[in-house]
Amino acid sequence: MVQIRGVLLTVPVDITDPRIAKAYAHPLRIHILGMLDDRVASPSEIASELSAPLTHVSYHVRQLASLGLIKLVRTTPRRGAVEHHYTAQIRPTITDDAWGATPEIVKKNLVAGWVEQLGAHVNAGAAEGGFDRADSHHTRTPMMLDEKGWHQISRELAKTLERIDKIAAEASARVKKDPDGGFRATAAMMLFEGPSQAAGLPEDAGIRRHKRRRAKTSA
Secondary structure, eight states: OEEOSSSSOEEEOOTTSHHHHHHHSSHHHHHHHHHTSSSOBOHHHHHHHHTOOHHHHHHHHHHHHHTTSEEEEEEEEETTEEEEEEEEOOEEEEOHHHHHTSOHHHHHHHHHHHHHHHHHHHHHHHHTTTTOSTTOOOOOOOOOOOHHHHHHHHHHHHHHHHHHHHHHHHHHHHHHHOGGGOOOOOOOOOOOOOOOGGGSOOTTTTOOHHHHHHHHHHO
């Protein structure tokens, strides 16, 4: 199962539908969806943040809205014009079967957009001290798997994601009652094949942070 964005209404999306596939095949649309995941913004605001032409952003925003992936939440008069503000409508969920049937070029564009966006998100969070908490988590776990092991881990991650969504929904409800008690956070999970050792990652690069801490303490 592939889940694309944050804690919203989970709706299955048929990525094999040519219209949906086209929506996700463009990198700019992936960025727009990510930016509207937990906020409201206008095409001009998005274009400014992405350093992209407003005409291009406006076109892609309209396409995403026509597919029901984002929605218009308000309009604002701006110097004789009207500025439209959008937010994410749903959290698309791509089933295993649909992802398996997705054309390779669409998969590559989707994954490239996700990885680029996640990298920027992680870097921005790290720069702001996002990993300073004692119980923050960051691991990389290289493994040698067979088909059975792969499917077991995939199912375990799906179960974990369901629990995370439930916890996040409960926390969001509490924050609505006490806005000062809330803060932004991100959880990211990935399971993918490779890379080979030739990719330049040292064998111990995935050692967990708490192990390093214990090593320093024992020294």
